[in-house]
Amino acid sequence: MLLALRDVGKVWLITRTGERVSALESITLDVAPGEFLILLGPSGCGKSTLLQIIAGLEAPSSGEIRFPPVTPGAAANGKLTSMVFQDYALFPWRTVMGNIVFGPEVRSVPRALREDRARRLIELVNLKGAEHRYPHELSGGMRQRVALARALANDPQIVLFDEPLAALDAQTRRVLQDELLRIWGETGKTFVYVTHSLQEAVLLGSRIVLMTAHPGRIKLLVDVPLARPRHLTGRAEAEMLDRLDAELTEEVKRAMAT
C-alpha cells in the first residue's frame, strides 16, 4: 500500500453566508502501488478536492492520510506525488524544457542531471523538437504532454491527474488516453485520475472509485479486471459501462435534486 486515507473529510466555510458546506465525508481508501485508480463522480462531488488533499495542497478538516515509511534513497530523489492540472498550469515564461526541469530545479538537482532527465521525458511523451517552444506555441494536446513530463520529472511515486483531458477535443483525447496507458505501463508509476467521464474511467482504470455528490462520499469501489487494450464497443466493456452508468445516473439525479 502506497497511501492510506482514513475517514477523511473536508468542510468549506462560505465566508459570505457563514455556511459550512461538507465537500467530503468519511473517505477511506487505500492506494495500491502501480494501480490506475479512477476517481469518478458528478461535478461537485469533491473529487478534485480529494486529489488536492492527497497532493498536500489542501489540509483535510478531519481524518488522516497515512504515507508509508519512505526509504532513504527515495526521500532524497523522488517526491511522493506530483499533479497534472486540468488547465495544464504551465509557466508561460518557460519553454517546454524550462517547464519540465522546474521541479528538479527547485529541489536543487544539478543542472546536467535534471536536463538529462528532462530530455528522456521529452522523448517519453513524444515532444522531441519542441523543447525550446513556449507554451503558447503549443497545441492543447502538446501542453498536456508537457504537464505530464513536468510531473514525472520529480520522479513521484504517485501521479495525480485532475481531469487532464477535459479541455481537449475528442480525437486528441483518444490519442492521449492511449499515450497515458503506454506511459503508465512504461514507468510503472501509480496513477490517481479524476474524471467525470464514464467511458474514460472504463478505458483507463484498473480500479474505479465511484463518488456521490453533496457531500462527496465513496459510493462504490469497482475493480476493472478487463484485458487491455480495451475498446468501448467490446462486450465486457459495454457491460461494465451499463452497470456504472446506472449507478452514476442515479447519483447525478440525486445530486441535482438536492
Added chain:
Amino acid sequence: MTASHARRIGSVLGLLVAWQLLIQTGKLSELFLPAPLSVLATMWDMTRSGQLPWAVLVSLNRVVQGFVYGAAAGVFLGLLAGAVAWIDDLLDPWVAAVYPIPKSALFPLFLLWFGLGDPSKIATIAIGVLFLVLVNTMAGVKSINPVLLKAARDLGAGRLQVFSKVILPGALPSIFTGLRLGAGMALILVFITEIEATKAGLGFLLWEAFQLLDTKQVFAGVVTFGLLGVASTWLLQWLERVGCPWIQRSN
C-alpha cells in the same frame, strides 16, 4: 516597402512640406509658427554652440535618476505587496490617497524640503514614476493565475522560489507597462520642475525662449522633448523584448 509604410511617410512629409510652403508664401508668420527648416537650423546652431546638448544632459541626469529611484522602489514595494498580504494592507490606503494627486503639485513641497537644486526635481520625478510602477506591479502580481502558484508548490518550490520563479516573471509584463508609463511621466515632470527656480535644463531652455518670444528655440525644445520620448519608448520596448521573450506580439 508596403502601402502602409508609404502612407505613413507620405503623411509626415506632406504635412512638413505644406507647413514650409505656408510660411515661405507669407501666409503664416514665423513668430507664431516657425518653418520646419528654420527649426532644424536653430537646432543645429544650438547643438554646435553646445547649448542644446548641455540642456539635454542636465535634464537627462534628473530624469534618469528620478526614474531609476522611483522604478526600483515601485517594483520592490509592488512585488512585496503582491506577495505578502499584510504589506498590501499597510500600503494600500497610501496608494489610494497619493496616487490621484498630480505629482507636480508635490514639487513646491519638495522645493521646501530639498532646496532649489537637483534633489527636489529628482524627488518629484521619482514619486511620479514610483506610483505608476507600483500600481502596475501590484496589478501584475494579482493577475497571476493562482493555479500556477499551486503547481509551483506541488513541484516542490518554497516561498522564496515561488516568489523568484513565479511571481516575479508573472508580473514582469505589467512591470514593463508601468515602466513605459513612468518614462512618459518622468518627461512631463522634468519639464514642469525646470520652469521655475532653475538655471539649466531642457525645460528651462524652452521656457526662457518663450519669455524672449524666440519661437524657433521653443520649437527646438519641443522637438527635442519629443525625440527623448521616442528614444525612451524604444529603449523600454527593446528591454521588454529581451526581458519577456515569451509574450505573443503581433508582427
